[in-house]
Amino acid sequence: MCLAVPGKVVSVVEEEGLNFRRGKVDFGGVQKEVCLAYTPEAAIGDYILVHVGFSLSVVDEAEAQKIFEALREMEQLEELEGP
């Protein structure tokens, strides 16, 4: 089952230990509490992927850009090559 939505961490609560680490995550203006136990490295301001109330992965923003960089290069090549 695979619907995981990217959201931004806006606050973190970790007093009760790693297993109960949780935080408020913002999805385009909607905020929901998410369990952050599986992404101990996730910090405020990071984007994470959330699936059924759990963060599974921190989004690598540099990697996220690469497809667009590659496509821009491709576009330039296309223009050079002509129709």
Place this chain on the structure above:
Amino acid sequence: MKEVNLSCPVPRPADDCIVLAHGGGGKLTNQLIERVFLPAFWCAPLGARHDGALLNLNGLRLAFTTDSYVVRPLVFPGGTIGDLAVNGTVNDLAMCGARPLYLSAGFILEEGLPMELLRTIVDSMRTAAESAGVQLVTGDTKVVDKGKGDGVFINTAGIGAVKSAAEITPASVRPGDAILVSGDLGAHGVAILSVREGLEFEAPIESDTAPLWTPVEALLEAGIEIHCLRDLTRGGLASAVNEIAGAAHLGMQLTESAVPVREVVRGACEILGLDSLYVANEGRFVAFVPEQEAAHALDILRGISISANAARIGRVVESHPGIVTLESRIGGHRVLDMLSGEQLPRIC
């Protein structure tokens, strides 16, 4: 090959009892109407399958409609069941091109309902009626045992004076018509769910419940030739457009990138696993106008606050009659089917 009787409530082939999906505003609701109510009560106004009945009383043209309200929670960001009860019926009249004039209200109250909650609801009805310019002229009250009702059920019926010269009804829709929507989608459904699911928002999403006669009147007064109107309620934009496509026997093509949805509503739909095209609205409508009038109609709508985000989202075509298609952001297409029953959130 033996027939296997698999019953699935979302679409239920054996009609032996009512399921929640029958009230969902989608296919099952329409099936119920077609199979149970229409055959029993058939007459021309009912057969038009529009939001209200257009009646002619010796030259006096009236619209008549009714609606029942069973929403839970009774109070939500942006309104109460009372607002819906007034605005919903007012809007059904407006969708017939009729100025809403009089409402009736029937209350079914559950034993134990706090009086103060009832006052809040009634108060919101009073305000809504004033905003809409209607009078509540007759009513009824019943009380049921505790446990037999959701606090409050309200039925309202309404009468309006038809102001449009031509009949505003699905049968008037023509190929080539532009399809307009009066504003952004999904706020009401998300507002309701936010209470039920404990969502929080930076700025709370409020229900978009509102009376819609003002924008309709503005279009009529500007002489716009309106072919059809429908307010979007349960089942969302997709259901309303499908209903009209079916009733008019015409195809409809929508463009996803043109459908206005606020980012925060999109965010809520993403995390709840819902499709905003199917989420309930309360203060929005679609309008079908001739292509050449579309730009003018949009100008008029955008000048009124309730329809400030009006947009053109598609057109009516002769091909694939009864089917609504959607062009996606990446240029592919899909059939935008009517919901079978309730939209269930998905995680997959």
Place this chain on the structure above:
Amino acid sequence: MKFLDEYREGSTAAQLARSIRRTVRREWTLMEVCGGQTHTIVKSGLTELLPAEITLVHGPGCPVCVTPVELIDKAIAIAALPRTIFCSFGDMLRVPGSSKSLLDAKASGADVRIVYSPLDALKLARSNPSREVVFFAVGFETTAPANAMAVWQAEREGIRNFSVLVAHVLVPPAMEAILGSPNCRIHGFLAAGHVCAVMGWEEYEPISRRWHVPIVVTGFEPLDLLEGVQMAVAQLEEGRAEVENQYRRAVRREGNRPAQQRIAEVFEIAPRAWRGIGEIPASGLRLRERYRWFDAEQRFPVDVGTVPEPSECIAGLVLQGLKKPFECPAFGTRCTPETPLGAPMVSSEGACAAYYLYGRRPHEGSESELPSAAPG
């Protein structure tokens, strides 16, 4: 919305489509594993942007579709027990068991509730100490960390009135079963990105080597799927067969170690029956001995008997990508979303429902009437 909108954009999609068209020389059949990917493909009409040489086949990545009939029947039986609150994700509610679905059971009075997270079910258990709260733990590896945490927390806190009905399935054994099928015509796979976000992709390397198939770990947005197709096609045209990662922004080779550890602590690998396919060894998860108390099948032994799939439903063949939905004699006639004979027609990701809703209905008049993307 950041990290979503950019991946749904039209001109970049067109660019990727052109790139695929430039790369492809021969006909290739690719399988996208995950139901969420199928959903995106159908919803965005992605196949229209692909050249005709590429066929996308929908895999068994819809846990809704592959959950055996017996388990649905057990869920319904448990939901009907007095004092039970049965919690499930929305996807599962419509799937027919042998005679009805969970939504049916709800209509008949069972307390069936939709939750968004297993922790919601745990919350219900805490606040309803006199009720038995049962959670339907269906899903691939993506959902396993969440379910593992719920059980782990329940055990730590001593919440006795909580249990899970486990129907977890694993992707790699399913892929191998498909590859091992004599009729397999799949040339390459788009692996399920979020499954790999949890598990990494190490376990796909031996599969890729053994069967000489490209496996591209792919995301879920239209651009992800297009890039995934492009990478798979490039491998195929170059004669390569390796595991590549398209979903770089979310997936690392080793996956999410804390999540894997929690899964291993709570669950162990077990054989599992897949609806329409049959039992695949070592293809599912069950609770470990220490956590057996939370196993709803043990706590509520209900006898539902063995149930044959309706003979007309060819779900198994569709799920393995061996048949297209419209090759089924019942498709669109006796089997529709209104009157489903099997799970792939019910689930919104099920291949049959996807084909039906997308409009590819040979029975109902001309397909050519429907709009399609302009070429080039």
